Amino acid sequence: xxxxxxxxxxxxxxxxxxxxxxxxxxxxxxxxxxxxxxxxxxxxxxxxxxxxxxxxxxxxxxxxxxxxxxxxxxxxxxxxxxxxxxxxxxxxxxxxxxxxxxxxxxxxxxxxxxxxxxxxxxxxxxxxxxxxxxxxxxxxxxxxxxxxxxxxxxxxxxxxxxxxxxxxxxxxxxxxxxxxxxxxxxxxxxxxxxxxxxxxxxxxxxxxxxxxxxxxxxxxxxxxxxxxxxxxxxxxxxxxxxxxxxxxxxxxxxxxxxxxxxxxxxxxxxxxxxxxxxxxxxxxxxxxxxxxxxxxxxxxxxxxxxxxxxxxxxxxxxxxxxxxxxxxxxxxxxxxxxxxxxxxxxxxxxxxxxxxxxxxxxxxxxxxxxxxxxxxxxxxxxxxxxxxxxxxxxxxxxxxxxxxxxxxxxxxxxxxxxxxxxxxxxxxxxxxxxxxxxxxxxxxxxxxxxxxxxxxxxxxxxxxxxxxxxxxxxxxxxxxxxxxxxxxxxxxxxxxxxxxxxxxxxxxxxxxxxxxxxxxxxxxxxxxxxxxxxxxxxxxxxxxxxxxxxxxxxxxxxxxxxxxxxxxxxxxxxx
Numbered sequence: 109x110x111x112x113x114x115x116x117x118x119x120x121x122x123x124x125x126x127x128x129x130x131x132x133x134x135x136x137x138x139x140x141x142x143x144x145x146x147x148x149x150x151x152x153x154x155x156x157x158x159x160x161x162x163x164x165x166x167x168x169x170x171x172x173x174x175x176x177x178x179x180x181x182x183x184x185x186x187x188x189x190x191x192x193x194x195x196x197x198x199x200x201x202x203x204x205x206x207x208x209x210x211x212x213x214x215x216x217x218x219x220x221x222x223x224x225x226x227x228x229x230x231x232x233x234x235x236x237x238x239x240x241x242x243x244x245x246x247x248x249x250x251x252x253x254x255x256x257x258x259x260x261x262x263x264x265x266x267x268x269x270x271x272x273x274x275x276x277x278x279x280x281x282x283x284x285x286x287x288x289x290x291x292x293x294x295x296x297x298x299x300x301x302x303x304x305x306x307x308x309x310x311x312x313x314x315x316x317x318x319x320x321x322x323x324x325x326x327x328x329x330x331x332x333x334x335x336x337x338x339x340x341x342x343x344x345x346x347x348x349x350x351x352x353x354x355x356x357x358x359x360x361x362x363x364x365x366x367x368x369x370x371x372x373x374x375x376x377x378x379x380x381x382x383x384x385x386x387x388x389x390x391x392x393x394x395x396x397x398x399x400x401x402x403x404x405x406x407x408x409x410x411x412x413x414x415x416x417x418x419x420x421x422x423x424x425x426x427x428x429x430x431x432x433x434x435x436x437x438x439x440x441x442x443x444x445x446x447x448x449x450x451x452x453x454x455x456x457x458x459x460x461x462x463x464x465x466x467x468x469x470x471x472x473x474x475x476x477x478x479x480x481x482x483x484x485x486x487x488x489x490x491x492x493x494x495x496x497x498x499x500x501x502x503x504x505x506x507x508x509x510x511x512x513x514x515x516x517x518x519x520x521x522x523x524x525x526x527x528x529x530x531x532x533x534x535x536x537x538x539x540x541x542x543x544x545x546x547x548x549x550x551x552x553x554x555x556x557x558x559x560x561x562x563x564x565x566x567x568x569x570x571x572x573x574x575x576x577x578x579x580x581x582x583x584x585x586x587x588x589x590x591x592x593x594x595x596x597x598x599x600x601x602x603x604x605x606x607x608x609x610x611x612x613x614x615x616x617x618x619x620x621x622x623x624x625x626x627x628x629x630x631x632x633x634x635x636x637x638x639x640x641x642x643x644x645x646x647x648x649x650x651x652x653x654x655x656x657x658x659x660x661x662x663x664x665x666x667x668x669x670x671x672x673x674x675x676x677x678x679x680x681x682x683x
Contacts, residue, residue: 176372176415177444187421195423201520206386209264220320225253228274231292235280249277249332256360262378269321273361277332285326303550327354344482348455362481370444371411372418379422381410387524391502395579399495399561405477405487412442430507441476447484459483494568530653533600540644542591549593552641555631566620572609576600585656
């Protein structure tokens with residue numbers, strides 16, 4: 109799956125030489141499909157290699173033998189000074205494009221979380237008293253509020269929401285979480301938005317507290333925890349007899365926690381993940397529900413590269429991130445650790461663990477990336493052949509552009525240059541999701557977005573045509589006075605002769621669109637909110653793209669150009 113140039117050294121001691129004598133970065137190896145390269149060759153860092161080419165051979169410094177994950181590392185090489193300088197430049201440029209949260213912003217978020225925790229504790233006591241418990245008993249049962257996702261991983265930006273999890277005692281039901289808790293939250297002076305979405309695949313309450321957006325999940329314990337037993341939340345034993353939704357929610361917390369335990373260097377992981385998240389957002393491939401990768405998947409992919417190159421600097425890890433996943437054998441999963449199965453443990457026997465040998469649905473996954481916590485799940489089950497093609501194209505492009513940066517022929521900003529969506533394509537399916545209140549908009553847009561994959565799968569089956577869904581939700585900017593809230597979304601269509609297209613071919617989109625509309629009409633709250641929501645669908649060409657979308661893209665380009673020019677001016681003044 110692509111050898112390493114013969115000029116690069118190998119550490120044959122730490123792996124097996126392939127018959128071709130190169131470095132394979134395809135999946136393979138241990139267990140169910142151990143997701144590490146079959147050879148632990150050690151290609152020199154691209155940065156130090158490029159910098160040292162003119163100056164002669166650069167001494168290679170190796171770190172101590174270590175092992176993170178299910179295979180040995182590919183390289184134990186430590187970064188050269190040039191790699192460290194390149195990483196510093198990368199992070200400086202990134203800060204202008206994708207800034208991290210300020211210390212003041214982080215402090216405000218922590219205060220908000222403390223305030224929310226107090227509200228939840230009071231609510232749990234109210235529920236207990238309502239069920240006949242003594243106040244002291246209800247207070248002692250308590251609840252835990254913990255963070256997950258990017259916030260728990262330490263990758264926070266000023267506009268980020270906070271993913272949180274309320275872990276409730278056995279006497280608190282999921283029904284109470286979605287009925288009495290929203291009522292209490294709406295009475296709080298600091299909460300300006302509160303929308304419960306109980307019917308989602310992962311049920312959630314979306315709220316805004318003192319200008320901080322928060323996604324609140326709920327898990328119900330099967331037995332109470334005593335004070336000081338918070339560490340038990342990380343133990344598999346705690347999941348015994350939990351309902352499926354609670355297990356999924358608990359996994360969000362447990363996965364983030366395990367990722368940090370399974371990477372060699374947390375700060376290198378965080379810096380690399382920040383860059384990758386910026387790149388994925390800008391290139392339009394950050395969306396789990398649309399069949400791309402979501403935040404937890406990007407974190408798992410970066411973590412695996414960190415395991416394979418434990419001493420690399422962030423710029424080197426970015427290089428290897430693109431190279432590894434461009435060449436990965438996607439018939440094998442990406443995994444950070446071996447999969448654990450507790451099939452024979454009472455209370456856990458019914459918990460489904462990802463296993464393509466026994467589960468037909470698991471065998472259909474096209475780019476499996478497996479979560480490390482029990483029960484192991486595939487975080488990319490929504491990926492289709494279409495989104496896989498787009499992702500692989502972006503991995504390949506990313507690697508090529510990073511190489512030009514390392515040769516000092518470009519800037520890091522070029523790696524995450526926004527994808528020119530409306531100039532690259534000429535035909536689109538245009539959707540507008542409209543609502544008259546914030547609550548209806550949050551619920552209906554979430555419903556439509558969750559079903560978009562059905563539409564893309566129908567469209568990608570049409571002969572001669574390839575599609576490219578865009579995760580961006582463009583604000584309507586008052587373009588329709590009748591509908592104060594809403595967004596526009598787009599799916600691009602392109603036609604190629606080698607895909608079966610021909611001149612004069614008629615393409616009938618009606619079956620795909622009709623089936624999608626039928627699914628949308630199955631929304632359980634359709635009658636409740638009748639007259640307060642609307643979905644529009646239309647085929648348009650590039651000249652018909654609404655101004656609110658083209659203006660938004662043009663504005664992003666202007667602001668980005670200004671930032672780049674300011675950064676270049678600053679660099680010239682420093683020189």
